[in-house]
Amino acid sequence: MIGALIVTHGNLAHELLNAARQIEADVSGIEALPLEWNDSVDAAREKIAQALARVGHDRAVIIFTDMFGGTPSNISLSFLEQGRIEIVTGVNLPMIVKFATVKQEAKDVATLAHVIVEKGSKAIRVASDLLTAEKRAGVPA
Template sequence: MIGIVLVTHGQLAEEFLYALEHIVGKQTNIEAIGIQAEDDMEKRRRDISQAIKNVEDGDGVVLLTDMFGGTPSNLAISLMSENSVEVVAGINLPMLIQLMRSRQTHKLKDAALDAADAGRKYISVASKILNDRKK
């Protein structure tokens, strides 16, 4: 099973994990790490590396981050070469739920791509959807 580490600004990672488990129940092989402005970034990089080891069981790890180019994403990307790791930036709940579904059956890269596709699919402007239905 593919492991998952959520890496975000502030407490967002922990809140995503809480919301996920509210919807689909308790999960294994998943950890959440929040990055604070005052954190020692080298220590946080080591924390992410340890979290990868904690959730890895041989199928790789997907790191979900909140924003490409932000510190959490940059820290995650810096660990890609050391491990069997994919980084997907722009986390949202549909992305995370899809990853939970595909992590037991898909290869690492395919699971990451499916998660990104699900994340994009569920970004919507309600008025556009409702107006399109009226036509």
């Protein structure tokens, strides 16, 4: 099984994990790690290192972060390790739910990361575009 660490600004990490839990996703092996606004880079790096030791002591790990270029992502990138630790930025709830449903079967952390990104990307929609497409297809509103 592959583990996961959700590293975000503030409490977003906890809220994503709580929401996935409410959807009844199996969130075992997933840890939320909020970085506080006043954490120094060294303190944040130490928090991530400790969480990785807990989550990834015997398995590969995907680190989910909230925003590419943000502090959680920038610090997490220093832990990137081919075949063992992968970083996925722009985390959303569908990504966490998908991870929770496929983590047992996944063998390769890099492949799983790409599956998760695809799922997260497909979940982002402009509602009016979908409604317009349905009208064009003759689907009643």
